[in-house]
Each structure stands twice: as structure tokens, then as C-alpha cells.
Amino acid sequence: MNNYDNESISSLKGAERVRKRPAVIFGSDDIDGCQHSVFEIISNSIDEAREGFGKKIEIHRYADDSISVKDYGRGIPVDFNQNENCYNWQLLFCELYAGGKFSNVDEQNYSFSLGLNGLGLCSTQYSSEYMDVEIFRDGFKYNLHFEKGENVGGLQKSKANLSATSTFIKWKPDREVFTSIDIPHEFFVDILRRQAIVNAGLLFEFVDEKSDKKQNFIYQNGIKDYINEISADKNLTAIYFFNHEAYGKDRDDKQKYKLKFEIAFCFNNEINLMEYYHNSSWLEYGGSPDKAVRSAFLSAIDNYLRENSLYKKDEKKIIFQDIEDSLILISSSFSTSTSYENQTKKSITNKFIQDEMTNYLKTQLKILLIENKADTEKICAQILANKRSRETAERTRINIKKKLTGNIDINNRVEKFVDCRSKDINKREIYIVEGDSALGACKLGRDSEFQAIMPVRGKILNCLKASLDKIMASDIIIDLIKVLGCGIEIKSKNKDLVSFDLAKLRWNKIIICTDADVDGFQIRTLILTMLYCLTPTLINEKKVFIAESPLYEINYGKKTFFAYTEKEKSDIIKKFDGKYTIQRSKGLGENEPDMMWQTTMNPQTRKLIQVCPEEIEHTQKIFDMLLGTDLESRKNFIANFGYKYLDLIDVS
Numbered sequence: 001m002n003n004y005d006n007e008s009i010s011s012l013k014g015a016e017r018v019r020k021r022p023a024v025i026f027g028s029d030d031i032d033g034c035q036h037s038v039f040e041i042i043s044n045s046i047d048e049a050r051e052g053f054g055k056k057i058e059i060h061r062y063a064d065d066s067i068s069v070k071d072y073g074r075g076i077p078v079d080f081n082q083n084e085n086c087y088n089w090q091l092l093f094c095e096l097y098a099g100g101k102f103s104n105v106d107e108q109n110y111s112f113s114l115g116l117n118g119l120g121l122c123s124t125q126y127s128s129e130y131m132d133v134e135i136f137r138d139g140f141k142y143n144l145h146f147e148k149g150e151n152v153g154g155l156q157k158s159k160a161n162l163s164a165t166s167t168f169i170k171w172k173p174d175r176e177v178f179t180s181i182d183i184p185h186e187f188f189v190d191i192l193r194r195q196a197i198v199n200a201g202l203l204f205e206f207v208d209e210k211s212d213k214k215q216n217f218i219y220q221n222g223i224k225d226y227i228n229e230i231s232a233d234k235n236l237t238a239i240y241f242f243n244h245e246a247y248g249k250d251r252d253d254k255q256k257y258k259l260k261f262e263i264a265f266c267f268n269n270e271i272n273l274m275e276y277y278h279n280s281s282w283l284e285y286g287g288s289p290d291k292a293v294r295s296a297f298l299s300a301i302d303n304y305l306r307e308n309s310l311y312k313k314d315e316k317k318i319i320f321q322d323i324e325d326s327l328i329l330i331s332s333s334f335s336t337s338t339s340y341e342n343q344t345k346k347s348i349t350n351k352f353i354q355d356e357m358t359n360y361l362k363t364q365l366k367i368l369l370i371e372n373k374a375d376t377e378k379i380c381a382q383i384l385a386n387k388r389s390r391e392t393a394e395r396t397r398i399n400i401k402k403k404l405t406g407n408i409d410i411n412n413r414v415e416k417f418v419d420c421r422s423k424d425i426n427k428r429e430i431y432i433v434e435g436d437s438a439l440g441a442c443k444l445g446r447d448s449e450f451q452a453i454m455p456v457r458g459k460i461l462n463c464l465k466a467s468l469d470k471i472m473a474s475d476i477i478i479d480l481i482k483v484l485g486c487g488i489e490i491k492s493k494n495k496d497l498v499s500f501d502l503a504k505l506r507w508n509k510i511i512i513c514t515d516a517d518v519d520g521f522q523i524r525t526l527i528l529t530m531l532y533c534l535t536p537t538l539i540n541e542k543k544v545f546i547a548e549s550p551l552y553e554i555n556y557g558k559k560t561f562f563a564y565t566e567k568e569k570s571d572i573i574k575k576f577d578g579k580y581t582i583q584r585s586k587g588l589g590e591n592e593p594d595m596m597w598q599t600t601m602n603p604q605t606r607k608l609i610q611v612c613p614e615e616i617e618h619t620q621k622i623f624d625m626l627l628g629t630d631l632e633s634r635k636n637f638i639a640n641f642g643y644k645y646l647d648l649i650d651v652s
Contacts, residue, residue, distance in 0.1 A: 015149025017096065018126035022177050025123045034178040035187050037127055040120030041069045041169055046195055046280055048073025049202050053165075056203045061188060063209045065181045066172035075137030075165040078144070078155060089144055089155055093125045093133075124171065125149065127178070131171035136162055148174065185211040191282075192217045197226045198277040198332040223330040227264045231328055236267040236382060237375040240368060244360050248352040250339070259353055261289070261333035263361070267326050267379050274324065277332045278348050287347035288354035289331045294320045296361030297327070301383060304369045310380055322387040333357070396468055397490055403478055414479045418443055418453040430454055430483060430507045431547070431601070434514040434523050438588040442513065445596025452507075454483050459519075460526045463533040477530060484510070488534040502537055510538060511608065513547040513600060515588055516564075528611065539613055547600050548607040549588060556580040562599050564607065 018025055026033035045057045054072035061067050078089035096119055125131050126149040133144040141160035145152050173181040185208055192204040192215075200222030206215045219225040227239050243262040249255060276283040276290055283289065298320045305311055305318065333353065341347040369376045416439060422428055427450040433442050439455040446453065461474050471477055481488055485506035487499060512527050514520035524546060531538055538544055550562035552569050556576050563569035573580065588596070598605050625633050 014094070015126040018123045019149060019174070019177050022123075022127055025119055026127075029178055031178070031180040031183065034173045034181050035183055037120075037124045037173060037178075038067055038183065038187075039191060040124050041067075041171075042191070042195070043281070044076075044121060045069055045071035045073065045167070046199060046202070048167075050199060050280070055201065056205065058205045059188065059192065059207070061183070061185075061206075061208045061210060064172065065183070065210075066170060068168065068170035070166060070168040072164055072166050075135045075142075076133075076167050077137070078133075078135060078142050079138070079140075079157070087155060089133075089142075090151075092121055093131075093144065093146065094122060094151065096122050127174055128171040129174040129176075131169065134168040135166070136160055137165045148176075185213065189215065194277070194282050195280055197223060197330070198280045223262060223264045223332055226330055227266060227328060230273060231266055231268055231271065234268055234270050235328075236269050236326065236378050238372070239264060239266040242361070242364050244356075246356050246360075248356055250337075250351045255337070257335055257337035257352075259333065259335045259356060261331065261353075261357060263293075263329065263331045265327060265329035267375075267382060268328050269326055269382055272325055272327055274327065274329045275331070277330075279334050279338060280332070283347055285341070285347035287341065288350050289333055289348070289357055292354045292357035292361060293329060293331060295358050296365060297323050300362055300365035300369065301379070303366070304376070305380060305384070308380075310384065316391070318383055318387050322383050322390060325386045325390075326382050331357075393468075396472065400468075400472055400488070400490070403472065414454075414482050416455050417479070417483055420448055420450050420452040422450045424450075425506065426508050428452065428507050429509040429511055431511045431513050432456060432480065432527055433588065434520060437590075438513070438515075441588050441591050441593065441596050442601065444593035445591070446601050447597075451601060452483075454480065456480070456523065456527065459523055460530060462526060463530045471534070477534075480527075480530070481534065484535065484538075486535065486538070489536060500535065500537060502541065505538070505543070507543070509545055509608075510543050511545045511547050513549065513588065516549050516551050516585060536613075539611055542610055542612075544611040546609040546611060548609060549585065549591075550599050551585055553583045553585065553595070554580060555583075 022029045022033050026036040042057070042059065045054075048054055048071055049057065051073075053074050056072060058070040059067070060069075076088075076092060078087065078092070080086075081088045081091065084091060125146055128146065129148065131144075131146040133142070133146075135142040139160065139162060141158050143156040175181055188206055188208065192206055196202060196204055196217035196219050201220055202218065204217040206213075206217070208214075224239070224241060231239070241262065241264045243260070245258070245260040247256050247258055249257065274290070274293070276286050276293075278289065298318070301323060302317050311317070335350065335353060337350075339349045341349060369379075416436070418439070420428060429450055430452045431442055431446070432454050433439055434456060435458075436455055439453055442453050456476055460476055461471060463471055463477070483506070486501055486504045489500040510531070512524050514524045514527075528544070531544055548564050550564050551566070552563040554561040554563060554569065554572055556578070561572050563572055569582070573582075585591070588600070591599075600606050625637060
């Protein structure tokens with residue numbers, strides 16, 4: 001047994017603090033963590049530009065996955081620091097929790113900063129295979145080189161004729177630290193575009209050798225330009241812009257800090273989007289600004305609806321979802337003190353920021369709704385329409401739940417359904433057949449141990465085009481869903497509503513069995529469409545099949561052959577050297593039980609076609625084209641391809 005004593009305690013030192021535990025700093029040791037390390041370096045350059053030093057940042061990703069970032073800011077101070085009695089490069093590149101941004105509450109070096117914790121530069125250096133640094137400032141050129149978190153060669157310093165100050169950092173994330181360093185091109189595009197949005201006028205030049213692409217990102221007017229770009233001239237209202245500055249503190253015993261924010265928004269009945277940024281970092285999970293926006297918008301609009309008697313009698317009040325469904329809003333805030341949830345900076349928790357934004361927005365929205373009557377009428381009408389549509393959908397889903405749930409035995413509540421005896425889900429099969437006559441033939445020809453039968457009466461609704469209300473009013477569709485047992489796939493935030501559950505599926509195979517004629521093919525397509533719309537997971541899980549039924553029964557002597565196509569019929573006949581008879585199938589209902597078993601139901605001899613997602617989508621396109629409203633496309637299709645389907649026509 002190992003001893004656990006005083007000598008068992010140890011600590012990680014130097015680069016090992018990051019290299020052995022990268023997830024503590026970067027959130028994970030996979031590609032997400034690697035991406036975050038890149039953002040840390042870009043963030044430092046953005047902080048410089050925001051302070052007014054440099055208007056361009058150059059980002060280069062090389063073919064070997066190394067990366068470089070160059071800015072034209074003041075240049076990182078790396079020379080000897082009398083106060084700390086050591087070189088600044090040692091503090092910045094080799095010490096966690098060291099930096100020049102701890103005093104930004106007093107706005108000494110940086111008013112608003114992405115990097116506050118003194119972790120990013122050092123931790124990225126520690127997690128790199130190598131890092132090269134070149135800095136121009138104070139009339140000198142400074143060079144540093146690191147390998148696997150350790151400095152090699154010290155600080156190299158030489159006189160330089162400066163045309164501009166700058167910082168250039170090139171490094172390669174280490175595969176010994178991260179499980180993957182192959183950062184997708186889209187990551188760079190996304191973060192650089194977002195940073196351009198919230199840093200008005202700052203140019204990002206990106207060169208990606210791996211994808212052979214060069215792109216520039218700049219928004220001269222920041223979030224205003226972004227709102228214009230995404231709203232695509234389809235706005236319900238004008239674009240509104242608010243900005244505000246304030247000082248405050250999160251708690252009475254805390255120090256005051258500065259906050260400024262800007263918000264641009266409009267209402268649009270086709271697009272909805274809400275994005276929050278703080279100190280130019282995208283707040284994926286929002287936090288304080290998101291809570292402020294939700295509270296202020298809901299309060300202001302609800303008050304206006306009530307005060308102007310726009311609610312119907314006894315109507316429930318709106319919820320924020322009704323507003324959000326038609327809202328495009330971008331918020332960009334900056335503060336000299338920020339409480340992030342963690343180092344990945346995806347949410348902030350400052351109480352002062354939330355309270356100040358809430359109160360300011362409530363006041364401004366109240367004024368806006370009073371002073372902009374035309375837009376206010378559109379906003380209120382759209383939000384009430386969203387609300388009433390949501391409530392109708394919820395009522396529909398509740399009705400669906402009532403229809404599809406209950407403890408009544410399925411055999412008593414689904415007309416003409418014929419169950420099988422086996423309770424083993426891995427063996428049970430359900431045949432969905434065409435009409436009562438096919439029900440009789442399949443019932444006599446099946447193996448009742450594991451094969452069940454469910455007939456459909458005629459052609460069911462095209463579920464791709466019908467409304468949910470109309471679909472749920474169809475008895476045959478409801479019966480089919482009840483027989484399947486797994487529910488339907490409805491997206492809803494209300495957990496009390498029925499939801500799809502594959503584990504409740506009562507069958508291993510769902511087999512569609514229709515006549516081999518035009519009507520049969522149409523019914524098959526409609527059933528496939530129903531499954532595609534209401535239970536697409538069954539197709540993705542390879543649970544849906546089509547049973548092929550033969551077109552011809554050919555008798556030669558004492559032997560019987562079945563042909564499923566005209567070509568198969570010709571190939572069979574060619575083998576005969578005597579008299580034979582051919583009988584064309586006239587429908588499943590007229591088949592003898594032995595024939596049904598042999599051709600359609602016997603697992604050893606039947607022909608089943610497995611339905612795949614690509615095939616159902618293709619089938620739906622063809623179905624819409626042949627039976628939809630596009631007459632011209634249908635004519636063209638028949639003219640060009642109709643000859644291929646002549647074998648479906650009975651010309652006898």
C-alpha cells in the first residue's frame with residue numbers, strides 16, 4: 001500500500017502549472033481550449049487599439065498550425081522593472097497573475113480591458129511548442145524566444161530606427177498540451193468579425209495559409225453597421241440606438257467603477273437575434289446585460305399594452321419570448337471592473353451593470369413607445385400576434401398530449417389494429433397496409449407471433465403541407481402514432497407536453513406495404529411523408545422499411561416464380577423452353593395467404609427496402625412536383641422522363 005504522508009504533497013511549478021492542467025485556464029484541453037488561447041493573444045492587441053494605439057491588427061495562420069498576431073500599439077514593456085526588481089518579460093511571459101491591467105479601475109493604463117487577470121499571455125506561452133516575440137518601442141528592438149514554456153537565450157535588445165511601435169508574437173500551440181491544434185478557419189472568421197463589430201473602425205487583416213484565404217474585417221460604425229447588415233432591409237421598425245455612461249459599484253463596501261454601453265435594436269418579423277458583448281468579448285451566456293434587457297423590454301412593453309388597453313379581457317400578459325421572437329438587438333458594454341463567471345469570459349455577473357442597464361433601458365423604452373407611434377403600433381401588434389400564436393401552439397400541443405397518452409389498452413382504442421403476441425421489442429414488426437382487403441390477406445399470411453397489422457383507409461394528409469391542427473384532427477394519423485407508441489417530435493419549452501421518446505417505440509421494424517400501382521405508390525409516399533414530418537428519428541434510426549410486392553406471378557410446370565419488375569419478368573421467361581402462364585398482381589387483398597407469406601412477410605424470402613433520410617427527402621421533392629401546384633414542372637418532368645414509368649400502366 002502507498003503511504004500518504006507529509007512528503008506526498010507537491011506543487012506544480014513554472015510552465016507545468018498550465019501544461020499539465022490547461023483546462024483550469026482555458027476551459028478544456030481540446031480544440032476549444034486551444035482556440036481560447038489564441039483569443040487571449042488577440043485580446044491584448046485589441047486592448048491596445050481601444051486605448052487609441054494602433055488601428056490595425058494582423059492575424060496570420062500558417063500551414064503548420066502556428067499563428068502570429070501583430071499590432072501597432074505601444075509595444076509590450078519587457079525591459080527591467082525597478083519596482084519589481086526583475087525584467088517585465090519575466091513577469092508577463094513567465095508569471096501567472098502579472099500584467100498592466102490590474103489598476104484599470106483608476107484608468108491608469110487601460111480604461112476598458114478584455115484581459116484583467118494577468119493570465120492570457122503567460123498561459124499561452126506556457127502551452128506553446130514555441131513562441132517568438134518581436135517588439136519595437138523606446139527606440140529599441142526586443143526579441144524573445146521560448147520553447148515548451150521555457151525561455152531560451154534571454155532578452156535580445158538592439159537599437160532600432162522606429163517608424164512605428166509594434167508587437168509581433170508568433171507561436172505554435174503544443175500537441176502535448178492540447179488534444180487538437182487544427183483550429184477551423186470559421187473560428188478565426190467568427191471572432192474577428194465579432195471583434196470588428198464592437199470595436200468601431202478597427203481593421204483586422206486575416207491571412208490563412210491552410211485555407212488559402214485572405215479576409216479583412218472592419219465596421220466603421222460598429223454595432224449600427226452590424227444591425228443594418230443582418231436586418232437585410234426587412235425591418236418592421238426603424239433601428240434605434242442608445243448609449244449611456246455611469247459610475248457605480250456592485251456593493252456598498254466596493255470601489256466605484258466606470259460603465260459605458262451602447263445598444264442597437266429593431267423589430268423584424270423574419271429574423272430574430274440577440275448578442276451581448278462586454279469589453280468586446282462575446283458573452284455567449286449573457287449574464288448581467290441579458291438579464292437587464294429581458295427585464296426592461298418586458299416591463300416597458302407590458303406596461304404600454306396595459307395602459308393602452310391592448311390586451312383582451314382576461315388575457316394573460318406577454319412573456320419575453322413573445323418579444324424575442326421579433327427582436328434584433330446588439331449590446332456592447334465596457335467597464336473598468338468586471339466580474340466574469342470564469343476565465344473563458346462567456347458571462348458577467350456585475351450587479352451594478354445589470355441594475356444600471358435595466359433602469360436606463362426602462363426609461364428610454366417608455367419614451368420611445370410614446371414618441372414613435374407608428375413603430376409602437378407595429379411593435380405591439382407583432383408581439384401580441386407572437387403571444388397569441390404561442391398560446392395557440394401550446395393549446396394544440398396539450399390536445400396532442402391528451403390524444404396520444406392514456407392507460408387504455410391500444411387494441412381497444414385503435415380501430416382494426418391487429419397486434420402480435422410477442423412482447424420482445426427486438427422481434428416485433430408492424431405492417432402498415434393499404435385498406436381492409438389488404439388487412440385480411442396480411443392477417444392470414446403473417447406470423448402472428450411477431451407481426452402486427454395496421455390498415456390505413458385511403459390517402460392520408462400530406463403532412464409536409466398540412467397544419468399541425470389539421471394533422472391532429474386526422475383519425476388515421478392519430479391511430480398510427482398511437483400504434484407506434486413513441487409520440488411525435490414537437491419542440492416545446494413546456495416539459496409537461498408530450499415529447500418523442502424512441503425508447504417507447506413498440507416495434508423493431510415499421511414496414512409500409514402497399515399495392516404495386518400508382519395509387520399504392522402515392523399512399524406509400526404519404527405515409528413516408530408523415531413519418532418524415534412527425535417522427536424523423538425513426539428514419540434516421542433505420543426503423544422504416546418498404547415491403548416490395550410482386551408485379552407478376554409466373555407459373556412454369558409445378559414451379560411458381562415472382563417478378564417485381566418488367567425486367568425480372570423478361571429474365572425469368574427467357575429461361576423457359578415450354579408453356580408458362582403469367583398473372584399480373586391486382587392488389588394485396590387478392591393474394592392467397594401462402595403467397596403473402598412467401599413474397600411479402602417471410603423474413604427469409606421477402607424483399608424489404610430500408611428507408612434512408614436522403615431517400616425520403618428525394619421522395620418528398622418528387623411528390624411535391626408531381627402532385628403540387630407547379631404545373632409547368634410537372635409537364636416538363638412527364639415529357640422528359642415519363643417513358644421510364646410506362647411499365648406502371650396497365651395497357652391490357
